Each structure stands twice: as structure tokens, then as C-alpha cells.
Amino acid sequence: METKETALIYSSRTSKQQKFDKRLISHIVSLVEQGVPRKDLILAYGMSSRSLEAWLFQHGYRSGNKSYTESERRSVVRAIESGMSLKQARISFNISSASLINQWIKRFKQENSELRDFSSLDMSKNQQTPETSESLELQALKKALAEANLKIRALDTMIDIAEDQLKIDIRKKSGARQSSK
Incomplete structure (x- = not known):
């Protein structure tokens, strides 16, 4: 059974002040969940590490610093x-x-x-x-x-x-x- 890889369609940013497309944000979060290094994603998509952390938090992705009761x-x-x-x-x-x-x-x-x-x-x-x-x-x-x-x-x-x-x-x-x- 073959899996077809579909291209991600999203609107690109024209300036640094413009917000990222929500589909792109979801795609980036899924890449982090798959194990892609965060530094690579930050360089590839031109975002700040704080933005990436905020997106991960919004999407419920918790890594590393788990708090224990x-x-x-x-x-x-x-x-x-x-x-x-x-x-x-x-x-x-x-x-x-x-x-x-x-x-x-x-x-x-x-x-x-x-x-x-x-x-x-x-x-x-x-x-x-x-x-x-x-x-x-x-x-x-x-x-x-x-x-x-x-x-x-x-x-x-x-x-x-x-x-x-x-x-x-x-x-x-x-x-x-x-x-x-």
C-alpha cells in the first residue's frame, strides 16, 4: 500500500509582522512531535523559539519539563x-x-x-x-x-x-x- 505525500498549502508571510498561517503552525507542531529538531525548524521557517514554544503549548504538546504531583x-x-x-x-x-x-x-x-x-x-x-x-x-x-x-x-x-x-x-x-x- 502506497502513501501519497500531499504538499502543504499555506499562505506565505510578506513581512515579519504578519502572522503565520494556522495550517503551517499545525504542520510545524506535527514535525516537532515527529522528532524534527527545533533548531532546524526555526531556521527553515524563520520563526523565533518563543513562537515555537507558544505554538507547542497551544497545541497541547508537552515535552521535557513534565511537572509531577x-x-x-x-x-x-x-x-x-x-x-x-x-x-x-x-x-x-x-x-x-x-x-x-x-x-x-x-x-x-x-x-x-x-x-x-x-x-x-x-x-x-x-x-x-x-x-x-x-x-x-x-x-x-x-x-x-x-x-x-x-x-x-x-x-x-x-x-x-x-x-x-x-x-x-x-x-x-x-x-x-x-x-x-
Whole structure:
């Protein structure tokens, strides 16, 4: 079966201020999607790199700088912590850079160490023997406050993940009225 290559018909520009033909823009975007180097296209069609990036963005072409959600990052880090190698994680999660994964690991280890600091702080306080009942009460209140703050952080994280995955706003907006039932 033969495929016929049809010539692209578009109106050429007479000046630099004139806009590019929409058919030509679509053709250029399809060439980028096929793997033609952008520099070659910029030279061949006489456009700026910013114009090309804007066209790619308008046509929904996303390359290179993919943004990852918080839950995706956590999934990658959990997979690596459970024994997956960096190379395997890059391939299975389609991540372009190992250094990006290393940044995520470092950040999540830092967050986990902050959480561990709360519990180690509580343990060190329990080993001390306070002499008055007021200091005991103060110590209990500080421990309850630390636990409440930890619980708030955990719930905020859960809400963030749920909002990312479900694509809905869960938190109440300020000034919102309650519905009358």
C-alpha cells in the first residue's frame, strides 16, 4: 500500500509582522512531535523559539519539563525505599533525570526527619523527672500540642493528595456561606 505525500498549502508571510498561517503552525507542531529538531525548524521557517514554544503549548504538546504531583513524587520515593533502583524507577515512572529523583528523596527524608524529631523530643522529655505538678501539666500540654500539630500536618498532606488525585477543592473557602437545610 502506497502513501501519497500531499504538499502543504499555506499562505506565505510578506513581512515579519504578519502572522503565520494556522495550517503551517499545525504542520510545524506535527514535525516537532515527529522528532524534527527545533533548531532546524526555526531556521527553515524563520520563526523565533518563543513562537515555537507558544505554538507547542497551544497545541497541547508537552515535552521535557513534565511537572509531577506530590503523590507521584511520594510514590517514586516509596518505590525506591522498598528496594527499586534509581534506574528501574526512572524507566517505570518515565522520569527523565535521576537527579530529580535524588532531590525528591532528599526532600522527603528531610520531612521524615522533622517528624522523627517530634517523637524523639517527646522521648527525651519523658526521661526527665519534673518536680512540680505544674511542670508535669505543662509537659503534657506541650506533648499534646506537638501531637496535634503533627496530626494537622498529616491531615493537610492527605487533603493535598486527595485534591491532586480527585481534581476537586476540598478545603472550605474563606467567607463561604453555609448551605441552609
